[in-house]
Amino acid sequence: xxxxxxxxxxxxxxxxxxxxRDSGGLWEGHDVADVATPEGFARDPELVQRFYDARRRAVRxxxxxxxxxxxxxxxxxxxxxxxxxxxxxxDLHERAGSQRVVHMHGELRRARCQACHHRPAxxxxxxxxxxxxxxxxxxxxxxxVWFGEVPYELDRIADAVSSCDLFVSVGTSGSVYPAAGxxxxxxxxxxxxxxxxxxxxxxxxxxxxxRTGPAAELVPEWVDELIGAPTR
Numbered sequence: 001x002x003x004x005x006x007x008x009x010x011x012x013x014x015x016x017x018x019x020x021r022d023s024g025g026l027w028e029g030h031d032v033a034d035v036a037t038p039e040g041f042a043r044d045p046e047l048v049q050r051f052y053d054a055r056r057r058a059v060r061x062x063x064x065x066x067x068x069x070x071x072x073x074x075x076x077x078x079x080x081x082x083x084x085x086x087x088x089x090x091d092l093h094e095r096a097g098s099q100r101v102v103h104m105h106g107e108l109r110r111a112r113c114q115a116c117h118h119r120p121a122x123x124x125x126x127x128x129x130x131x132x133x134x135x136x137x138x139x140x141x142x143x144x145v146w147f148g149e150v151p152y153e154l155d156r157i158a159d160a161v162s163s164c165d166l167f168v169s170v171g172t173s174g175s176v177y178p179a180a181g182x183x184x185x186x187x188x189x190x191x192x193x194x195x196x197x198x199x200x201x202x203x204x205x206x207x208x209x210x211r212t213g214p215a216a217e218l219v220p221e222w223v224d225e226l227i228g229a230p231t232r
Contacts, residue, residue, distance in 0.1 A: 003078065003226075004164040005071060006182055007086045007093070010171020010198055011215045015062045017090050018055075036146045045141075049127040052142040056108045059089075060123065064096035067170065067219035072097030077227040083160045087172065087179050089144050104151040104179065110143035119143050154178065162189045168222070169194070171215045174201030183207055196222060 009017070030051060034040040041048045075082045075098050084093055084101045089108045093101045106112075111122035111132075118134035122143075129138040145151050161167060167186035174180045183193050183206045195207040196218040204210045211218055 001078070001081060001166060002160075002164045003074070003082045003166045003168065004160050004182075004186070005074075005082065005084050006167070006169045006172060006179060007071075007084060007088060008170070008172030008179070009088060011065075011067050011219070012062070012088050012090050012092055013171070014065045014067065014214060014216045015090075015092055017059060017062050017088070017092070032147070036144075037148055038146055039148075041141065041146070046127060049125070049142075052108065052144065053125040053127055056123070056125075056142075059091070059108050062090065062092060064092045065216045067215040068092045068096035068098070070220040070223040074223045074227060075100060083164075085157050085160070085179075085182075087176065102153050102157060104145070104153060104157060106142070106144040106152065108142065108144065111140040112143040113137065113139050114141055115139040151178065157182070158185065161186050161191075164189075164191050167191045167193045168196065169201070169207070170196045170219060172197065172201055174203035194222070 035048050035051045071084055071093065082100060084098055086093060086101060086103055087105050089106055091107060091109050109121060109123055110119050111126060112119050113132040113135060115137035116132060116135040118132055120133050126140050126142065130140060131138050132140055161182045162185055164186060167183060169183060172179065180203050183203055187193050187206060193207045195201060195204055195210040196215060197212060198214065199212055200210055
């Protein structure tokens, strides 16, 4: 059985990672247009670099929770038949042990060179404009997909979603596209669909089944159902 799991902010919130934005369009006190758009970066690159430097440091301190670990356990059981597609820019899936992860919105612990497009792993601050390790230009920015930019690996994701047998969404709002449209794509291709969320998402009505509650409880329970409870 081929499984695609889409994860959003809700899975990492239980590890202390702040969710993307509140209903007022703010992200940790900043207008989203100022810190999550190419135009905002052009207006005030220092503000944007400091904002993501702080978030990068916070993510380093966060730890995977039971939901991340359960998905890693699922991958160990079904291997290449699982693909995790995450909207999150943290690396908690990888630190839990998952290897087949697509970060459609980029990664905080990577930089992207605007000169040569190299995407190096990056743990340090960017505010002081360090040189790109590939080309030497001081043109690094956070490797985060902002509003108005195209998410990564859309073709690979669409192929996986349209050919899976089971599509599961964890901790997503169902308000950000193209991710919010994947359940409809999976359903139209004949897949079973399941939502695991703290509360029903904006696209909950499209899913075959919706379970509500904390991801750290729901995801391990679902994985246990799928592959059997772990040996104690």
